Amino acid sequence: xxxxxxxxxxxxxxxxxxxxxxxxxxxxxxxxxxxxxxxxxxxxxxxxxxxxxxxxxxxxxxxxxxxxxxxxxxxxxxxxxxxxxxxxxxxxxxxxxxxxxxxxxxxxxxxxxxxxxxxxxxxxxxxxxxxxxxxxxxxxxxxxxxxxxxxxxxxxxxxxxxxxxxxxxxxxxxxxxxxxxxxxxxxxxxxxxxxxxxxxxxxxxxxxxxxxxxxxxxxxxxxxxxxxxxxxxxxxxxxxxxxxxxxxxxxxxxxxxxxxxxxxxxxxxxxxxxxxxxxxxxxxxxxxxxxxxxxxxxxxxxxxxxxxxxxxxxxxxxxxxxxxxxxxxxxxxxxxxxxxxxxxxxxxxxxxxxxxxxxxxxxxxxxxxxxxxxxxxxxxxxxxxxxxxxxxxxxxxxxxxxxxx
Amino acid sequence: xxxxxxxxxxxxxxxxxxxxxxxxxxxxxxxxxxxxxxxxxxxxxxxxxxxxxxxxxxxxxxxxxxxxxxxxxxxxxxxxxxxxxxxxxxxxxxxxxxxxxxxxxxxxxxxxxxxxxxxxxxxxxxxxxxxxxxxxxxxxxxxxxxxxxxxxxx
Numbered sequence: 001x002x003x004x005x006x007x008x009x010x011x012x013x014x015x016x017x018x019x020x021x022x023x024x025x026x027x028x029x030x031x032x033x034x035x036x037x038x039x040x041x042x043x044x045x046x047x048x049x050x051x052x053x054x055x056x057x058x059x060x061x062x063x064x065x066x067x068x069x070x071x072x073x074x075x076x077x078x079x080x081x082x083x084x085x086x087x088x089x090x091x092x093x094x095x096x097x098x099x100x101x102x103x104x105x106x107x108x109x110x111x112x113x114x115x116x117x118x119x120x121x122x123x124x125x126x127x128x129x130x131x132x133x134x135x136x137x138x139x140x141x142x143x144x145x146x147x148x149x150x151x152x153x154x155x156x157x158x159x160x161x162x163x164x165x166x167x168x169x170x171x172x173x174x175x176x177x178x179x180x181x182x183x184x185x186x187x188x189x190x191x192x193x194x195x196x197x198x199x200x201x202x203x204x205x206x207x208x209x210x211x212x213x214x215x216x217x218x219x220x221x222x223x224x225x226x227x228x229x230x231x232x233x234x235x236x237x238x239x240x241x242x243x244x245x246x247x248x249x250x251x252x253x254x255x256x257x258x259x260x261x262x263x264x265x266x267x268x269x270x271x272x273x274x275x276x277x278x279x280x281x282x283x284x285x286x287x288x289x290x291x292x293x294x295x296x297x298x299x300x301x302x303x304x305x306x307x308x309x310x311x312x313x314x315x316x317x318x319x320x321x322x323x324x325x326x327x328x329x330x331x332x333x334x335x336x337x338x339x340x341x342x343x344x345x346x347x348x349x350x351x352x353x354x355x356x357x358x359x360x361x362x363x364x365x366x367x368x369x370x371x372x373x374x375x376x377x378x379x380x381x382x383x384x385x386x387x388x389x390x391x392x393x394x395x396x397x398x399x400x401x402x403x404x405x
Numbered sequence: 406x407x408x409x410x411x412x413x414x415x416x417x418x419x420x421x422x423x424x425x426x427x428x429x430x431x432x433x434x435x436x437x438x439x440x441x442x443x444x445x446x447x448x449x450x451x452x453x454x455x456x457x458x459x460x461x462x463x464x465x466x467x468x469x470x471x472x473x474x475x476x477x478x479x480x481x482x483x484x485x486x487x488x489x490x491x492x493x494x495x496x497x498x499x500x501x502x503x504x505x506x507x508x509x510x511x512x513x514x515x516x517x518x519x520x521x522x523x524x525x526x527x528x529x530x531x532x533x534x535x536x537x538x539x540x541x542x543x544x545x546x547x548x549x550x551x552x553x554x555x556x557x558x559x
Contacts (some may be wrong), residue, residue, distance in 0.1 A: 313515075341469035343443050344412070347530055351408045360444060373444040373467060402412050 001298040007035040007383040020353025023391045028173050028379030030223050040283040070285040077288050078208040084267035087234040092221035093123040095234035099217045100127035104242040110136045113162040117142040117150045119172040121257045122362040124198040134143035148175030148324020165194045170202025175324025176332035185214045207296045227287035227332045248273040303331040306380045310389040331380035342376040352395040412527035422471040425463040427481035438555035445472040449543045457488040478539035491551030495541050
């Protein structure tokens with residue numbers, strides 16, 4: 001893989017941002033978009049636009065086919081058994097809300113327990129929290145070890161006879177820890193427990209194989225995957241999606257509507273109520289094809305090199321403290337600088353054209369555990385180079401200078 | 406004013422050695438503020454006398470250099486003012502940090518205005534304005550005995 005060639009596919013890197021070349025280290029938040037994706041949105045609206053799945057005219061049929069092509073591409077990319085196991089949502093957040101809500105309606109009983117982890121993003125905690133009130137569900141937390149990892153042993157330790165669901169991140173957006181999802185699923189299934197995976201950070205950076213992973217649900221955020229905003233994917237095993245009730249009611253999700261009864265459509269329509277993010281779905285096909293053309297093995301190798309390089313660089317930098325040191329780590333470098341608040345760090349780095357994120361990264365539980373109000377986070381994507389990490393390090397040094405450290 | 410100047414002035418003046426940090430003895434008014442986006446926290450304590458003059462003021466909190474320096478400068482300027490003057494200064498500061506090029510208040514001496522103006526550079530960084538305004542909104546809340554925590558969105 002020629003990284004410079006890959007980077008050229010992303011038009012934003014031709015732009016000067018506040019007179020600087022862009023050093024974009026915020027891909028865990030959202031990734032930049034390759035030209036093929038941007039062009040596809042433009043082309044669809046310019047030449048092919050119609051709503052999907054409703055009208056019989058030429059454009060409607062053609063758009064429906066394009067829309068369904070993306071479903072097939074996603075199925076292929078994540079190796080799902082059935083095309084109808086792919087549901088489009090407005091984001092991974094909606095995907096997780098859909099799962100929590102429908103399992104809450106039809107599966108969970110009062111007093112049941114759900115196991116999540118201290119690493120979870122708020123979107124894999126708050127939807128379950130709703131069930132505390134409505135269903136009297138208890139939520140347990142698997143705790144991180146000193147390296148910021150969640151081990152299989154810790155999961156096992158926290159299971160009780162009442163645990164009905166384990167909902168975990170595939171890759172932590174703060175410590176970068178990659179969880180042993182396959183092993184956790186094996187353990188869970190041996191006890192009849194459902195496994196839900198927040199794949200927001202996993203999907204863009206790891207090889208996905210739903211049949212091998214065997215989890216019951218997997219939520220994907222398309223905008224972190226070099227795709228458009230406003231779109232997510234929920235993978236769900238067919239038996240669950242068939243068994244669970246619909247999430248939202250409206251057009252497109254019904255079979256028959258009468259004054260005294262309503263029957264719902266088949267999968268996947270049952271979960272796609274209303275006009276969907278048509279252009280985004282159609283453009284997302286290009287994101288998948290782009291990732292396939294680069295090759296996920298190349299992506300993983302490149303990002304692993306970057307993270308190792310970045311980690312070494314920051315470890316050598318006095319007063320920088322990395323958060324977590326997982327053995328199996330994705331492309332996230334979260335850190336604190338003693339004596340400088342993360343928001344000051346982010347503002348000063350921005351002045352040098354280095355875009356990072358500061359805050360709690362929607363993981364307040366984790367930051368409370370670490371006893372810090374916030375952290376700075378540099379996260380890599382397919383377009384980053386070692387040079388970007390050198391610039392990060394230089395900008396950190398500049399920041400220390402301003403603060404007389 | 407560039408970023409470097411903004412940070413150096415603030416830090417040299419107040420960021421590293423905040424004034425009036427801690428809890429005022431026998432305060433009779435207080436309020437808490439929180440900036441949900443950044444996680445900045447501030448708790449402002451006031452001791453008002455019978456003539457509604459701020460006899461003492463202090464703050465506790467944690468946050469970025471801009472929020473801490475702003476709280477420090479605020480407590481410095483408000484001490485000794487009466488409630489009416491203090492609220493005018495708050496209004497003036499909030500106007501300045503968002504759009505006004507200068508401070509208008511007749512309640513501040515020239516050297517006090519200079520001190521406050523060193524925060525004016527923050528307006529170039531819209532995402533950080535709420536860091537600078539948090540303690541000021543919290544001060545008003547303390548005067549008005551509002552029980553709810555202040556949440557700044559801007």
